Amino acid sequence: MITAVVLGTGNVATHLLEVFSNNEHIRLLQVYTRNPNVTLAPSIKVPLVHQIDELLEADVYIISVTDNAILAVAEQIPFSNKLVVHTSGTVAMEVLPERFRKGVFYPLQTFSKNKAVNFKSIPICLEAENEKDFQLLEAVGNSISDKCYAISSSQRKALHVSAVFVCNFVNHLYQMGNEICQENNIPFEILHPLIQETADKIRTLSPLEAQTGPAKRQDTGTINAHLQFLTDATQKDIYKLLTKSIIDHV
Amino acid sequence: MITAVVLGTGNVATHLLEVFSNNEHIRLLQVYTRNPNVTLAPSIKVPLVHQIDELLEADVYIISVTDNAILAVAEQIPFSNKLVVHTSGTVAMEVLPERFRKGVFYPLQTFSKNKAVNFKSIPICLEAENEKDFQLLEAVGNSISDKCYAISSSQRKALHVSAVFVCNFVNHLYQMGNEICQENNIPFEILHPLIQETADKIRTLSPLEAQTGPAKRQDTGTINAHLQFLTDATQKDIYKLLTKSIIDHV
Numbered sequence: 496m497i498t499a500v501v502l503g504t505g506n507v508a509t510h511l512l513e514v515f516s517n518n519e520h521i522r523l524l525q526v527y528t529r530n531p532n533v534t535l536a537p538s539i540k541v542p543l544v545h546q547i548d549e550l551l552e553a554d555v556y557i558i559s560v561t562d563n564a565i566l567a568v569a570e571q572i573p574f575s576n577k578l579v580v581h582t583s584g585t586v587a588m589e590v591l592p593e594r595f596r597k598g599v600f601y602p603l604q605t606f607s608k609n610k611a612v613n614f615k616s617i618p619i620c621l622e623a624e625n626e627k628d629f630q631l632l633e634a635v636g637n638s639i640s641d642k643c644y645a646i647s648s649s650q651r652k653a654l655h656v657s658a659v660f661v662c663n664f665v666n667h668l669y670q671m672g673n674e675i676c677q678e679n680n681i682p683f684e685i686l687h688p689l690i691q692e693t694a695d696k697i698r699t700l701s702p703l704e705a706q707t708g709p710a711k712r713q714d715t716g717t718i719n720a721h722l723q724f725l726t727d728a729t730q731k732d733i734y735k736l737l738t739k740s741i742i743d744h745v
Numbered sequence: 746m747i748t749a750v751v752l753g754t755g756n757v758a759t760h761l762l763e764v765f766s767n768n769e770h771i772r773l774l775q776v777y778t779r780n781p782n783v784t785l786a787p788s789i790k791v792p793l794v795h796q797i798d799e800l801l802e803a804d805v806y807i808i809s810v811t812d813n814a815i816l817a818v819a820e821q822i823p824f825s826n827k828l829v830v831h832t833s834g835t836v837a838m839e840v841l842p843e844r845f846r847k848g849v850f851y852p853l854q855t856f857s858k859n860k861a862v863n864f865k866s867i868p869i870c871l872e873a874e875n876e877k878d879f880q881l882l883e884a885v886g887n888s889i890s891d892k893c894y895a896i897s898s899s900q901r902k903a904l905h906v907s908a909v910f911v912c913n914f915v916n917h918l919y920q921m922g923n924e925i926c927q928e929n930n931i932p933f934e935i936l937h938p939l940i941q942e943t944a945d946k947i948r949t950l951s952p953l954e955a956q957t958g959p960a961k962r963q964d965t966g967t968i969n970a971h972l973q974f975l976t977d978a979t980q981k982d983i984y985k986l987l988t989k990s991i992i993d994h995v
Binding site: 585657 | 918947986
């Protein structure tokens with residue numbers, strides 16, 4: 496049984512708390528937040544502490560707060576030589592204070608408060624300074640997910656940039672599609688199967704092989720008709736830039 | 746039993762032929778292509794004709810060729826007053842010759858030759874000049890799909906532009922993510938669950954509600970770090986433009 500303390504009650508922390516609460520390999524000792532107004536969902540049966548000097552000794556401290564606050568929170572942990580990890584996609588492991596054994600426990604997923612996720616399929620990117628700590632993190636990771644990867648801080652940075660492209664930017668393109676549909680009284684749900692198939696395709700084809708559409712075909716007639724159709728300046732700019740990039744990549 | 750002739754043997758036509766071949770409501774009389782070198786997959790047991798004057802009389806002629814060739818093919822059909830439809834997302838119904846009863850049968854999906862699709866979930870966008878022809882197209886559509894929609898030519902144009910955003914452009918962002926992973930020796934499969942969840946999310950949340958990431962949080966530190974990380978000029982431009990657009994939309 497591995498004992499753990501989670502520091503933070505944000506988006507990622509809440510999802511981790513949910514999955515750790517029902518886990519026979521992890522004993523969640525405490526959750527810490529400095530915010531006195533925060534309460535936990537009833538399903539999370541773990542003591543909530545607001546004073547950091549009330550923290551108990553644990554095998555691992557998981558800091559899941561905004562990137563800018565990670566160091567400040569870590570510095571207040573009233574122990575030394577403990578395994579302290581953060582859950583950020585962008586912050587290097589080295590940022591953590593020297594008096595700890597450092598590590599990273601980064602679940603690569605898009606978490607929204609109102610949408611449950613199946614942790615089993617979420618890749619957990621792990622990093623630690625020594626093999627023994629890595630194995631402990633791997634045991635924690637394997638207890639909630641089928642997919643743990645050893646990812647260095649520099650690889651994690653690249654992965655996070657990739658994730659912005661394939662998740663945040665992709666979702667924004669969904670939003671543009673949604674707006675165009677709304678303006679033309681078309682239910683956005685018509686596009687759901689296409690969105691689904693586009694995501695499915697790249698499991699069996701490379702994105703380059705999977706590409707279709709007017710830019711791929713260099714069909715300038717359709718491209719110009721689309722540009723004429725679009726009235727929003729930003730949508731026009733995005734259409735032009737991505738069309739050019741697809742043509743340049745063929 | 747509705748009799749049909751398909752004109753064309755491209756990407757969309759091939760998928761339609763596959764699904765019509767095993768359909769108890771549709772009798773596929775012929776497939777036409779002017780290209781004498783084309784042969785059909787063995788699973789498609791329909792007479793292939795290369796001379797357009799060999800076409801038989803049918804309830805509906807489905808023209809599934811490149812947009813620019815639709816009118817030329819339609820004009821050669823050796824009948825009048827027949828129901829003639831095309832399968833294009835971009836071409837207006839009115840483009841078809843006046844001597845026919847015109848219509849559109851547009852399956853909204855991304856078809857790749859090497860990837861089978863489940864037609865049942867593909868929305869079919871239908872348009873016809875009169876109610877009787879619409880009902881016939883609806884019967885054809887319902888025989889292969891669970892989702893038929895009445896979509897006018899102007900709505901179809903908007904829908905096609907939306908589809909370019911949520912499919913072609915999205916797939917190109919997958920490609921950028923893939924490239925960044927490859928350059929950093931990260932298996933692209935790590936991103937598959939994130940891609941899947943991003944697509945799933947917008948079935949229950951609006952894209953605006955589903956948005957996460959540094960642009961949404963206006964986290965300029967991370968944004969600048971990402972821009973510094975990117976070396977490819979086009980990737981940088983796309984990152985800047987989409988980040989600005991997300992920030993402007995919040």
